[in-house]
Amino acid sequence: MFEPLRESWRNGSPLQWNRVYDLPDFAYFNHSIHVNKGIGCSTCHGEIHKMPLTRKAVSLRMSWCVACHKDPAPHLRPLEDVYNMDWKPARNQRELGEQFIEERNIQVAQLINCSICHR
């Protein structure tokens, strides 16, 4: 299964990956800020640890991005759960999310400005 990797190391030619999560070139996405503010991997990438073949878990349409940018509370996690692939929203997620917004200084009003993603 890892033979292509070993092969790549041996002859120095890079692996060719098919890009699954491909944003349009006019949209700019920064992983670090999402991870730092408590958006977990699986929020966008789905249960990737259970995918034998990677697929797109969400639409990646602008309406999908904007839904969370307008109201991030349902998706915000405790920071230690960011890499937890099995994370599920808490019972009091709304309350918890609002608390995270406050604590982490997330300026929600700003998140739907065009230049946050487009430049």
Next chain:
Amino acid sequence: MTVKNRSKFAVDAESFRVQLAGKSGPAYWRSLDELAQSDAFREYVENEFPDQAAAPADALTRRNFLQVMGATLALAGVSGGCARQPNEKIYPYVKAPEEVVPGKPLYFASAHVEGGYGKGILVESHMGRPTKVEGLPGHPATDGATDAHMQASILDLYDPDRSQSVMHRGELSTWDRCVVDMNGVLDTLRPRGGEGVHLLTGTVTSPSQARMLSRLLGSYPNARWHQYEPMSRDNVREGIRRALGDTLEVIYHFDRADRIVTLDADIFSEGPANIRHMLDYASRRSVIDGARGNHPGGADGDSDGDHAVHTPPLNRMYAVECTPTLAGASADHRLSIRPGQMNAVAQGLAAAIGVDGASASVDDSESIRTWIAAAATDLAAHRGRGIVIAGENQPPEIHALAYAMNDLLGNVGSTVTTVATPEARPVNQLESLRDLVADLNADRVELLLILGQNPVYATPADLDFAAAVQRAKTVAQLGRYLDETSDYAHWHVPELHPLETWGDVRAYDGSVLLIQPLIAPLYGGKSTLEFISALVDDAERSAHDIVQANWRSAGADSWQIALSQGFIEDPGAAWSGGEVSFPAAQRSGRTAPRPAGTDAVDDGDGFDICFRPDPTVGDGSYCNNAWMQELPKSLTKVTWDNAVYISPVTAGALGLENEDRVRVTYRERSVEGAVWKQPGHPQNSITVHFGYGRPAAGKVGRDMGFNAYSIWTSDTAGFGRGARIEAIGGKYALACTEGHYAMENRGLVRHFSQETFNGSEHPAELVTHGEHHEFHTAGEDETLFRADWQEWHGNKWGMTIDLNKCVGCNACITACQSENIIPCVGKTEVRKGREMHWIRLDRYYTTGSTWHSYLPMAGESESVLENPNVYFQPLPCMQCENAPCEVVCPVGATQHSREGLNDMVYNRCIGTRYCSNNCPYKVRRFNFFNYSKTPLGSRGDRVTRANINWTHKNPESLKPMRNPDVTVRGRGVMEKCTYCVQRINLQRIEDKKNGRVMYDESEAAGPVDRLQTACQQACPTRAITFGNLNDPESAVAVSARSPRNYGILTELNTRPRTTYLARLTNPNPELDGVVGS
């Protein structure tokens, strides 16, 4: 509707005489047509959106309409709409290099080389691709700032027109064969000590190069080494040698100078220290504004209620010049004289100061004498705090005289210092070239090695280098392009760009800069070091090994530290090449002093002619650089061409109009070009610029303009006399942008004398309303716009531009072009007003109220044209709080952000151009064509399907240059200044990760982390301030509170976030009403 050709405005001299006589013309004007309010100008302004009109190439018939529509529909089917993106692959590194994180740039220190001298740079690299050049913080020559050429050097690197393979007599060959051939020739010459071997280089300051050359000349003691730069500093070298008997480098400290007199010296453009000059000059134009009463004191501490507190006080600059330059535009007093008068003026000044042997000329006019006397008195009153500086194209006598004046005034040692020359072997370069031509003509040259020069193009016509070089047995050229010289070279070897190879070079102050490569050679090739190594070493060494060996032999600091710092400020003699010796024959040479240019042949009634490097393409080395071609020259605003510049008054006398074709004859040689009338140009003289008329530049610069070298002679210094000019009929179209985006006379530039400003009861009102601008300024509540966003407590971005500091150098425009991947559109599109620069540099002339005539033949109205005041105003997007563009967009493609940015969403834009129509500042730019796909243009033309050929299909090499953080815009999309939103976003993300809400300038440290817009970072005068207005301590908030602060067109209640600081002039009261600005 067809586009009116606005470059063909016609104004007869009579019409502006009438206008001026009636004083009905505008106080501030950009073009002569505006001044005269010509019909063509009115038509242009009133035709509301002249640049927006699309002229169909052919009339649209029903038949071809159907064809076009059919094709469109078919394509729509093929592309399948916009449902899916194309499949893309990801290729990760197999073995990732150190420190490379995809998406994060790295910065490397290196050096920009121009005229043999270095300037420290910091190069941004994305995944191994250099994308942007910035100045190297801390380096004396740049200190983080850049000029336009440094910014444009990145485009040179990726230029698809670079030569790509070794050529032998026009056939493809290999480097190995070239080496074998050259060494074969050398071997036959070795018994004679290398007699017949000639080497032609530019100015050499590089310690490693000096060492290699010394070894080469050691092995072949009878070989000859010639140095030649087209824009040589012979005058500077010779002048100081006459003054001090030794070749030293003079360093001028403008930061310590209270009074400056320039003698035809364009201190902001010429020489290896031009950026230092701008930094230092502007530091003395820096005004820290305080509220009234809070900060007593001020200029010279002489008035009580000063509003402007500046420590140290404002400087005062007197400029004597022929061709209008940036220095003259910034000067408080400018004396416009014919080049032939310069000697008399310099002598007069020296005599007034008391230099022995200087004689005041008797035939000067009264007002020139008054002017000189005032300048001399002022200089004498500021002993040790003044500078007299002569220009590079003035003869050595003037330089020696300037030094003598500085000496007598006690300036030497304080504002004027000297260091050992950074050059490895300073010679009189014109003599050196003359020697070479003499040897060539005497058939004494067996092997000629030309390293990085283009002498067939860029040498005086009377030497006829092209004829001479054909007599050499073997000619080998190392060059970045297949140029004019390549046609005569048996061997051509591609030269590496400095960003592709290792090297070192010295700056004007003697510091050694290390050149480190940012990318593997794009097309192969050799550096100068490797080329010489192939001739002297048994096994060719790499440039890296040569530089490192040289560094090691000097026992300098750690290699890593040296590399990361980028330069060694105080190199020992061993490291800097000071101990390198050359065989005696090389030192003596035949260096007779060159004939003085001032006393050149004067055949009576002819015109004076000034030869100057072009303000953008220089001596021709930036000729194939589209950014430099399309950059409007600061004062004339001409793009893509050179022209024959004459005074409007002279043009009137000769019956010449702009764009009239003329023949300029000088010393029996003539050249044909187009006339352009330049206000401020002295009468009866001509200025021509080098750098154009190249038959063998790449496809961008080929055959643009005319070749001024073809009438330049070796006994002409920077200027000569006895030129003739005659109309030959017909017009040559020039693309001049001076009238584009006209906002007319609406209080755009504001300025006051320091005295007026300090003496005013309410200086802020003085600025708001100005002397002539009684406009209503809307209050906070007078708005139809929603104002809820104003409650935002996060970042509130704003910018101020200090007109007191801006000298109009154009660095901001090129920096913006590089950062924001702004395409070039070509000459024909520029003529239609479609240039894409996001920040433009408006240049205004003003008739003022104190101008007077000093030439007996000139009437009042004419002297206005002869010496108008010049004001520069850089104009990016104003980011209006009440933005007129936003409300008219039918698709919501331009929106307001919470932080006050006027966002542009390219993918929403459908190209209605309503926004641009509604923008009072005219800062929006439209992609009329797919400019980014055919970025280079050809001979200044946008590539159309009709003339496309294979060379146009490879802008592939330009793609790696693009900033990956900025979207590439396609056809039909509007764009404009974003305040570098990509930089803002990166900084905001970093701030937020660190738990900060607001951007705080005081906490952001380091050259790379600091949030600066591209224009701000490049600006050599630090005129641009950008930051968070909600942070009361930020630099931008402080300057926005200044009493000098004003917005433009604020009567429209646009509430611009970009505001200006009024210019303060510091005129000499004694010269009130005499001459000059």
